Amino acid sequence: MCGIVGYVGYQDATTLILEGLQRLEYRGYDSAGVALLNGQGIQVRRDVGKLSNLRAKVDSNPLHGHTGIGHTRWATHGAPMERNAHPHVSMSGDFVLVHNGIVENYLELRAELMAEGVRFDSDTDTEVIVQLIEKFAHNGAQGDIVEATRQAVKRLRGAHAIVVMSQVQPDRLIAVRIGNAGGVAIGLGDGENYIASDIPAILDHTRRMIFLESRQMAIVTAQDVTIETLDGQAITATIHDVPYDPISAVKGEYRHFMQKEIYEQSRAVADTLGGRIDFEHMQVMLPDLNLTPEKAQAIQRLVIVACGTSYYSGLIGKFFLEKIARINVEVDYGSEYRYRDPLIDANTAVLAITQSGETVDTLAAMEEAREKGALLWSIVNAVGSQAMRVSDGYITMNAGPEIGVASTKAFTTSIVDQYLLAVYLGQLRGTLSESERRAYVEALPKLPDLIGRALESAPQIEHLADLLHHCQDFLYLGRGINYPVALEGALKLKEISYIHAEGYPAGEMKHGPIALIDENMPVLTITLKDALYEKMISQVEQAKARGGMVIALATEGDNFIATKADQVIYIPETPELLSPIVAVIPLQLLAYAVAVKRGADVDQPRNLAKSVTVE
Numbered sequence: 100m101c102g103i104v105g106y107v108g109y110q111d112a113t114t115l116i117l118e119g120l121q122r123l124e125y126r127g128y129d130s131a132g133v134a135l136l137n138g139q140g141i142q143v144r145r146d147v148g149k150l151s152n153l154r155a156k157v158d159s160n161p162l163h164g165h166t167g168i169g170h171t172r173w174a175t176h177g178a179p180m181e182r183n184a185h186p187h188v189s190m191s192g193d194f195v196l197v198h199n200g201i202v203e204n205y206l207e208l209r210a211e212l213m214a215e216g217v218r219f220d221s222d223t224d225t226e227v228i229v230q231l232i233e234k235f236a237h238n239g240a241q242g243d244i245v246e247a248t249r250q251a252v253k254r255l256r257g258a259h260a261i262v263v264m265s266q267v268q269p270d271r272l273i274a275v276r277i278g279n280a281g282g283v284a285i286g287l288g289d290g291e292n293y294i295a296s297d298i299p300a301i302l303d304h305t306r307r308m309i310f311l312e313s314r315q316m317a318i319v320t321a322q323d324v325t326i327e328t329l330d331g332q333a334i335t336a337t338i339h340d341v342p343y344d345p346i347s348a349v350k351g352e353y354r355h356f357m358q359k360e361i362y363e364q365s366r367a368v369a370d371t372l373g374g375r376i377d378f379e380h381m382q383v384m385l386p387d388l389n390l391t392p393e394k395a396q397a398i399q400r401l402v403i404v405a406c407g408t409s410y411y412s413g414l415i416g417k418f419f420l421e422k423i424a425r426i427n428v429e430v431d432y433g434s435e436y437r438y439r440d441p442l443i444d445a446n447t448a449v450l451a452i453t454q455s456g457e458t459v460d461t462l463a464a465m466e467e468a469r470e471k472g473a474l475l476w477s478i479v480n481a482v483g484s485q486a487m488r489v490s491d492g493y494i495t496m497n498a499g500p501e502i503g504v505a506s507t508k509a510f511t512t513s514i515v516d517q518y519l520l521a522v523y524l525g526q527l528r529g530t531l532s533e534s535e536r537r538a539y540v541e542a543l544p545k546l547p548d549l550i551g552r553a554l555e556s557a558p559q560i561e562h563l564a565d566l567l568h569h570c571q572d573f574l575y576l577g578r579g580i581n582y583p584v585a586l587e588g589a590l591k592l593k594e595i596s597y598i599h600a601e602g603y604p605a606g607e608m609k610h611g612p613i614a615l616i617d618e619n620m621p622v623l624t625i626t627l628k629d630a631l632y633e634k635m636i637s638q639v640e641q642a643k644a645r646g647g648m649v650i651a652l653a654t655e656g657d658n659f660i661a662t663k664a665d666q667v668i669y670i671p672e673t674p675e676l677l678s679p680i681v682a683v684i685p686l687q688l689l690a691y692a693v694a695v696k697r698g699a700d701v702d703q704p705r706n707l708a709k710s711v712t713v714e
């Protein structure tokens with residue numbers, strides 16, 4: 100989950116590395132560090148907390164050089180303290196390293212190295228890697244950093260992304276990827292080259308990238324990039340031209356990235372739809388899925404794997420895929436899937452939903468599916484990410500970079516992708532009549548406008564946040580296709596405002612959670628004018644009868660609800676299947692407004708990281 104940047108070339112490495120880390124700070128902000136080579140040995144600056152602390156340190160004690168590595172940390176082993184911050188230097192001071200991942204056997208390796216006289220400066224698992232590299236460089240590898248790294252990484256268990264630098268061979272950086280501890284992109288320049296865990300870190304400088312696959316190593320100098328397997332076999336790597344608009348990664352008029360991303364959703368959803376609807380024939384086109392009617396008809400089951408917000412998106416997708424494409428769908432947490440010997444065969448399609456395309460649990464679930472012979476698809480936002488590369492077919496979210504740690508536009512755009520997928524599968528499988536298909540497709544272009552109208556609830560939500568931001572607990576209730584929206588609303592609130600919130604299927608309230616309700620417990624009900632409206636009204640009554648403060652999310656024109664609930668937030672009438680995309684908007688705005696009023700760090704909430712690349 101940590102962010103990594105490396106540079107070798109002719110420019111000032113510190114400036115480029117700090118700039119790159121700034122773009123990656125959402126990946127971890129427990130500490131940050133940079134190491135440079137400038138003919139006077141390895142120079143390191145590190146500090147705890149945000150990157151601004153490291154910047155201040157570098158300003159007061161500057162570092163100059165043309166080769167360097169940097170890191171922003173999300174702590175796993177070892178508390179967020181300066182001595183645990185990366186980069187870590189080997190005992191003799193010859194080697195320095197940054198790392199993303201967990202060394203699962205680090206205790207054993209540490210004991211072994213200590214018995215050989217190695218002294219450790221940190222509590223991290225990472226330090227064993229640099230000490231191992233030094234050990235092999237001094238014994239057997241004749242000081243060669245490539246060979247020493249190769250030998251060292253063979254001793255590691257777990258998944259890793261590593262960049263190593265040495266004052267013994269100062270012209271090169273060595274990058275290694277093993278498993279799915281986050282990506283390693285090599286950015287190609289002219290007389291300079293870059294390394295980064297995520298492409299936004301270096302996209303201002305180059306769009307030409309090589310992505311390391313698992314068990315590959317890159318030897319990167321200013322003039323040259325060589326890719327090899329860990330056994331030393333040369334590889335001809337594909338160079339990707341990465342499309343990306345750096346302007347959209349800037350906050351602009353907004354106070355926080357999350358706020359910007361909430362407001363971008365009309366545009367994002369329009370981009371998700373762009374080029375995928377044939378308006379002449381009113382049908383969906385998803386060529387990147389690489390699907391034929393025969394393959395589509397052979398599918399008997401679809402399993403969606405995802406984590407967090409993407410998992411909730413999958414719960415909504417299940418409704419579309421079952422109703423429109425008539426496929427039996429299961430939704431599973433990426434982190435649980437491979438621990439239960441899932442039933443998969445060649446007639447099972449596995450769909451991973453992942454904004455980053457690098458979430459290790461989702462990637463591991465995909466690996467399991469691949470090994471068992473499933474057809475493997477992904478819905479991803481990060482173009483070129485691992486999830487996209489390992490899939491047989493994919494659908495991009497086209498949401499643009501999502502920087503705020505709390506996911507917003509990836510939620511809505513991935514729901515749209517699943518709706519497109521359902522219609523597309525319905526077309527190929529012949530489960531849709533012409534009129535049904537037209538009706539499903541016709542609903543889509545209205546979405547950007549409906550989202551825009553839901554965003555108009557912002558001033559009212561500001562007012563609600565004034566009333567609610569001191570509360571300690573919240574309950575979100577929804578039913579049917581909007582039950583996952585209740586889950587997502589609660590997740591947004593808890594992750595950025597640190598208020599305890601639970602999402603619950605409204606009909607289950609009477610089986611337990613109703614005991615929690617009193618006058619201190621706001622209950623947000625998703626009470627839209629749909630097939631379950633009357634059932635939801637009775638939940639509102641039940642909550643009111645226990646003294647709860649009910650905030651109802653309702654459909655414009657529903658005056659009745661105002662006689663029942665304490666507060667009503669209206670959204671425009673939306674076809675039931677698409678209603679989660681519009682209903683979630685006020686809930687995102689509410690979480691945001693409450694968090695701002697509580698003075699929370701909205702874009703970088705405590706303990707979280709944008710891309711979770713550890714298990």
Ligand code: F6R
Nearest residue numbers: 407408409453454455458505506
């Ligand atoms: C919540 C959030 C997380 C992510 C989850 C999966 O706001 O952002 O729950 O949704 O970590 O991330 P991706 O979609 O990148 O696999």
